Amino acid sequence: MSRRIVHAACALLALGGGMATAIAGPAGHAASPAANQIEIRNFMFTPKTLTVPVGAKVTWINRDEEPHTVVSANGQFAPSRALDSNDRYETRFSKPGTYTYYCTVHPFMTGTVVVK
Numbered sequence: 001m002s003r004r005i006v007h008a009a010c011a012l013l014a015l016g017g018g019m020a021t022a023i024a025g026p027a028g029h030a031a032s033p034a035a036n037q038i039e040i041r042n043f044m045f046t047p048k049t050l051t052v053p054v055g056a057k058v059t060w061i062n063r064d065e066e067p068h069t070v071v072s073a074n075g076q077f078a079p080s081r082a083l084d085s086n087d088r089y090e091t092r093f094s095k096p097g098t099y100t101y102y103c104t105v106h107p108f109m110t111g112t113v114v115v116k
Ligand SMILES: [Cu+2]
Pocket: 067, 068, 069, 103, 104, 105, 106, 109
């Protein structure tokens, strides 16, 4: 039941992005992140390594108050713009490989998407 609602909300988010508050749970609620989603929180990408199937779309969401970016270390995918709080960035991975990325504002912030 609740699982169906969560999926419906995700579909709406994917389409518009204007309903972010609809699924924002109370602070401290440890909801597991949606599949193929990377949260930016406390100057970290979580999960730091995400493994997805070929063709998957990956979404980053900035949960910090600071702006962050998502930039491929090797130019393997298009860079995001600076993401403000709760901004999202999506990209689709159509080839297998290991994609390392970082935040240009805070280069110590790194993460990896493994596509297979
Ligand atoms: Cu950053």
